Amino acid sequence: MIRSHRLRFGLIFGVTLFLAFSGYAHAQQEIDKPNAEEVAALREKAFKLLENVAGQLNTLQSVENRARMGANLVASLWTRDEERARSLLRMVQEDVKSELQKPEGNPRYDLRFNVFLKLRQDTIERIAKLDGQAALDFLRVTHPVFDANEPYRFREEEQALELRLAKQIAANNPDAALKLGRQALEKGLNTDVLALLPRLNRKHRDQAQVLYKEIVEKVREASFDNWASAQFTQTLIQSFEPPDADAPTYRDLIGIVVTAALDKGCAKKASEEFDDADFCRLAASSVAAGERYDSRVARIKHWSSGDDNSYRYAFIADEVRDLLQQGAFDEVEALALKYPNIQMPIYQQAFYHAMAAGETERARKLIERLSGDPERRQALLFQLERRENPETVPDERLAELQQRLEQVPNGRPRIDFLMSLASQVRFIDKKMAMKYVDQAAEGIEALNPGKEQTTKRIDLALLYSLLKSDRGFGIMESLLPKLNELVEIAVKLDGYDTNYLRDGEWNMSANGSVGQILTYLSDRAGGFAWLDFDRAVSLASQFERPEIRMMAHLKLAQSILSGTQRPEPRFRFYIEYQ
Numbered sequence: 001m002i003r004s005h006r007l008r009f010g011l012i013f014g015v016t017l018f019l020a021f022s023g024y025a026h027a028q029q030e031i032d033k034p035n036a037e038e039v040a041a042l043r044e045k046a047f048k049l050l051e052n053v054a055g056q057l058n059t060l061q062s063v064e065n066r067a068r069m070g071a072n073l074v075a076s077l078w079t080r081d082e083e084r085a086r087s088l089l090r091m092v093q094e095d096v097k098s099e100l101q102k103p104e105g106n107p108r109y110d111l112r113f114n115v116f117l118k119l120r121q122d123t124i125e126r127i128a129k130l131d132g133q134a135a136l137d138f139l140r141v142t143h144p145v146f147d148a149n150e151p152y153r154f155r156e157e158e159q160a161l162e163l164r165l166a167k168q169i170a171a172n173n174p175d176a177a178l179k180l181g182r183q184a185l186e187k188g189l190n191t192d193v194l195a196l197l198p199r200l201n202r203k204h205r206d207q208a209q210v211l212y213k214e215i216v217e218k219v220r221e222a223s224f225d226n227w228a229s230a231q232f233t234q235t236l237i238q239s240f241e242p243p244d245a246d247a248p249t250y251r252d253l254i255g256i257v258v259t260a261a262l263d264k265g266c267a268k269k270a271s272e273e274f275d276d277a278d279f280c281r282l283a284a285s286s287v288a289a290g291e292r293y294d295s296r297v298a299r300i301k302h303w304s305s306g307d308d309n310s311y312r313y314a315f316i317a318d319e320v321r322d323l324l325q326q327g328a329f330d331e332v333e334a335l336a337l338k339y340p341n342i343q344m345p346i347y348q349q350a351f352y353h354a355m356a357a358g359e360t361e362r363a364r365k366l367i368e369r370l371s372g373d374p375e376r377r378q379a380l381l382f383q384l385e386r387r388e389n390p391e392t393v394p395d396e397r398l399a400e401l402q403q404r405l406e407q408v409p410n411g412r413p414r415i416d417f418l419m420s421l422a423s424q425v426r427f428i429d430k431k432m433a434m435k436y437v438d439q440a441a442e443g444i445e446a447l448n449p450g451k452e453q454t455t456k457r458i459d460l461a462l463l464y465s466l467l468k469s470d471r472g473f474g475i476m477e478s479l480l481p482k483l484n485e486l487v488e489i490a491v492k493l494d495g496y497d498t499n500y501l502r503d504g505e506w507n508m509s510a511n512g513s514v515g516q517i518l519t520y521l522s523d524r525a526g527g528f529a530w531l532d533f534d535r536a537v538s539l540a541s542q543f544e545r546p547e548i549r550m551m552a553h554l555k556l557a558q559s560i561l562s563g564t565q566r567p568e569p570r571f572r573f574y575i576e577y578q
Contacts, residue, residue, distance in 0.1 A: 046560035062503035067095040071123040100144040132169030174204035234286035254290040526559030
C-alpha cells in the first residue's frame, strides 16, 4: 500500500514522458488543424445532427438503447439547450429507475441488471460535470431495489461511486460533497475519503476542515491493531499537512498516534522480537516529521529507518490531472512550487498537456519557468521546436528504421510496425509515410478474413485519410455494406454464441465479434469526423439498422463537440527518431 501510490504517481508521469519523447506523441496533432471559424461551423453541424438523433429517440423500442443514447445526448446538448437536456435526463432517469426498481421476485445481478447499473454510473458521472445537484438527485432516485439486503459487492461499488461523485462536485457543490464524504466515513476508514480533502480545500476550505476534523475523530475511535486503519492514518498525516490541515487538529492527530505507540511500548529499544514492532515502525514513519507538533515523537523515532516511505504525494497526480483537464495551468504551477521535490514531473505533465492541446506558446512559457536540470529543459525545448519546425527524417535514420523493419516478422507484428512508422513520420516525410501505409495495406489484405482484418482496415482507412488520401474514405465506403451483412447474419444467429439483440434491437455492449468491430469503429469515429464531417455522416447513414445509425451519428457529433481532434490508431510499437 505504501508503495502503490508512489508507483502510481511515477507511472502517470513516466508513461507521459515516454510518449512525449517518441515520434508518436509528436504525430498526434495536426499542424493544419481547423481555424476558429471552421470549428464553429463544424460544431453547428454537430449540434444539428444531435438534435436529429434526439428527435428519433422515442422511436427506439429498447429501454437500454433509449437510456444509453439519451444520457449521451444530455451531456452533449446541455450547453446548447439546457432545458431540452434536462427533459431528456428525466426520461433517462425514469428508464433506469424502471429497470433497477422492478417489483420483488425479479433476478438481481443478471446481465440486464448489470447493464443498467453501469448505465446509471456512467450517467451520474457525465452529469456531475454539468450539474452536481442533478447528478446527486439521479443517484438517489435511481437507487436499486433488492429482494433482500443489498449485496456487499453493491454496497462497495455504491460507496465508490458516491466518493467519485463527491470529488467531481467538490468545486461547485461543496456541501453535497461534504455530505457524501460524511456518509462514506460512517461506513469506515476509506482512503478515497482522503482524496476528497484536497478537492474541497482547493476552493472551499471551511467544508474541507469540517470533514478533516470528523476524519480525525473517526481515527481516534479506530483500533490501531487493524493494519488498514493504521495505514489510513499514515496516509492522512502525510498527505494533508498544515497549512492545508487545521494545525490544532493536526497536532491532535499526531498525539493520537504517539499515544497509541507509547501504550504499545514503542518507547523501548527497537527489537525485531518485539510483538508490536511492525506497528512501532509504522507509527514512527507516520509521525517522523511531527516532532514540532508533539515532542513525544522523539521517544519513538528510533523505530524510524530514516528512509521512510511517504504518502505525501498520494493524491498529487490526480490533482494535477484534474487541474489540467480544466485548463487551470496557474494552479498547476502553484502546486509545482508547493512541492519542489516533484516540481519537474509536474511541469513536464503540464508541458505535454499544452503540447497535446496545440498551445505551443504556453508550452514555451512552462519551459522558461522550469528551474533546474538544464538537460531536461533543453530536451523539452527540442521537442517544441521540432513541433513548430518539422524536418525531413535523415537518410541514416531511415536506413536504421528500414533495417529494423526487416527484422520484424510478417503478419500482425509487421503491420503494426509499418502503421506505427507511418503515424510517426507523416508530418516530416509524407511520401515515406505513404510508402509504409501501402506496405501495411498489402499485409492486411493477406490476413485471414475476420475481426482482425476488419479492424486493421479501419485503422488503415484512418491513416490514409490523415495523409489526405481519398483511399481512406474509399476503404470505409467498401466496408460499410460488409458491416451491414455481418450485422444481418449476427441478428439471425442471435442467441447461438452471444446475444446481439435486447428488446428487439442491437445492443451497444460490444457483444460478440461483430459488436466488437462496431465498437472499434465507434472509438475511431472522431478521426473521420474531423477529417471530413459531411462524408463521415454520409457513411454512417448507410447503416441499415436505425439504432446503429443513430449511435454512429451520435458518436460523430460528440467527437466534434468534445474538441478532440484527429484521434489516431494506436499501435504496439513506438519508435524514436530524434
